[in-house]
Amino acid sequence: MSRPPRETTAPADPKPGRRASQRPTIRDVSRLAGVSRMTVSRVLSDPELVLPTTRDKVLKAVADLGYVPDKTAGSLSSRRTGFIALMLPTLTNANFAAVAHGLTEALREANYHLLIAYTDYDMAEEERQLLNLLARRPEAIVLTGAMHRRNASRMLMAADVPVVEIADLPSQPIEHAIGFSNYQVGRTAARYLLDRGFTRIGALAASPDGEVTDHRGEERMRGFEDELRFARLPTDAVLRHGSAPVSFHHGATAFRTLVEAQPDIEAIFAVSDLSAVGAVMEAQRMNIRIPDDISIMGFGDFEIGREINPALTTIHVDFRALGLRTGKMLVDMLASDANPAPSIVDVGLRIVERASIKDR
């Protein structure tokens, strides 16, 4: 592996005199433009309110100085930070990232900035992060529903801003909730497999581990097991393996474990497409044909599921739309300064039938 020389042209004088030049303030602009600070402020926030001549003088001074208003000061004074807090279990999950993207998009026009924190599925960390977030005085708080520590719930209730829980529909929402029932996802999956006549049915999930738990995934498993029980089927092939978050590798090892323990298994629901795809890959290596020998379905409709062979049957939730919708609701709410009654919105879910479930 040869490495030809790189042309490392050292920049002439990088960032000269950092400490020398203080950043200009509104006062500097006002002096240069020969107007009051209020006028500068107006030009920047409500230009129509000031005479074009004055406006141009100010704008020129702003450009000449490279003035960037300090929002820290602005926030303190106006009591509006322009922050919306978002707390997620993790950033490295395409669906949660999609929520963040959807939210950002909805918030962009109204000029809100997302303040993101994540918990790594750890409830103790959620509480810690929540404190950090609250200290920044966000104008609204968005977080993943399902489970919080008591202290976290209390802090959320005491926070003087709208709270919306997403991606689940808690039975006792803190305030607003926009999402879907993970419990229903589990029941729907089981029902789907039941309806196709399978009787040896299993599942792949993570194992709850104290404070580090995927509560939403657990909800799916609870629904799945309930539906099996209602059908008088055993739940002993519902495998909890490793800890959250799941991964392709999780699916591969869990699949092998399950199949070795239950060789007659016919159909498997994985808590996430990540696990389901890993299971399909492991099946290929074990020379188990999907779906002829074993049927597999996932949850989340990740892109990779559409591309593998066979394409993965899964349950789809539009996470991007969920983020978008949450953002729009918040923008409306914050604009009107109203305090509407708590709303619970179910965005629903949809089975996407592809090729990983056997026709029978």
Next chain:
Amino acid sequence: MSRPPRETTAPADPKPGRRASQRPTIRDVSRLAGVSRMTVSRVLSDPELVLPTTRDKVLKAVADLGYVPDKTAGSLSSRRTGFIALMLPTLTNANFAAVAHGLTEALREANYHLLIAYTDYDMAEEERQLLNLLARRPEAIVLTGAMHRRNASRMLMAADVPVVEIADLPSQPIEHAIGFSNYQVGRTAARYLLDRGFTRIGALAASPDGEVTDHRGEERMRGFEDELRFARLPTDAVLRHGSAPVSFHHGATAFRTLVEAQPDIEAIFAVSDLSAVGAVMEAQRMNIRIPDDISIMGFGDFEIGREINPALTTIHVDFRALGLRTGKMLVDMLASDANPAPSIVDVGLRIVERASIKDR
């Protein structure tokens, strides 16, 4: 798909009187504890400085009121916001998400909060986001290297804080740079394929589209093409298809396009594992055997590449470590308040040999 009734227990009285109760300030705490505001401030930032008796009174008042200090005010006063700005092309890319995770981890102990923005690979958006970020007075700015608009570069230079470009090694860094050479990635990939005796060599990438361009990916392609040219091989099988960011689907369609145009192709380098994996999946559907008929290698070492069959040969860069390292450097720098000379750190790269390249 039946939907049994959900127990929608409406919470007794969610968030009573939001507008009634103002959030407590440091003044409220000081009054309740019978001390000055300064003493409250000290208890919260430097507890050893105050008498245990006094401290306990204050802590009790803080707990009773549920006081959370307002960092907006604190920031303005102390001139330290505790923010580190991070600008990324996108959040929905496992490697960039890993950078964010690594950074967060390094920053956590020092109590810095990441302020994240992303550009969707759009340079105009980068400039807009940069302004938003700068207005929040971050104490340092981390962004993806390779390319910026002139205005963006100027704003960065004028910003009175450390700037570090990551995930590339620009020939003219703004200040610090921690990353690897994407150009070298391309050359290394081509060299690897050349050394194995392939002569009909192609590549899969996105097509630059004005302001919306994956400049780092383009650098990889430039290196790849250069290495082919140095070997006196044609570059006509380097396919640019669709626009950034690439995806599994991108790889699938680009692969089909390339193979139909160049049926005698022997080996392909994909700009990202995402495309490479999509290509492998499409090959399966086309009954093209990997690596017997065509060899494929990717870049980025995404988890899915390890799990597919055949496992994907790729080029690995430790993005998490990159984030971690950047964070540590920043914490040190900010703690000492020093202004060290610009540092350029190459974290290197590594070929991961798996099964998608034919032995010959």
Next chain:
DNA sequence: CTGAAAGCGCTTACAG
């Protein structure tokens, strides 16, 4: 259409 005054909720820099 423009500006002088007051204040947002903290911390800095003293003083005692």
Next chain:
DNA sequence: CTGAAAGCGCTTACAG
């Protein structure tokens, strides 16, 4: 070990 004063850089709420 504790506190009174001043001030961070803006915007609000008037006033003219």
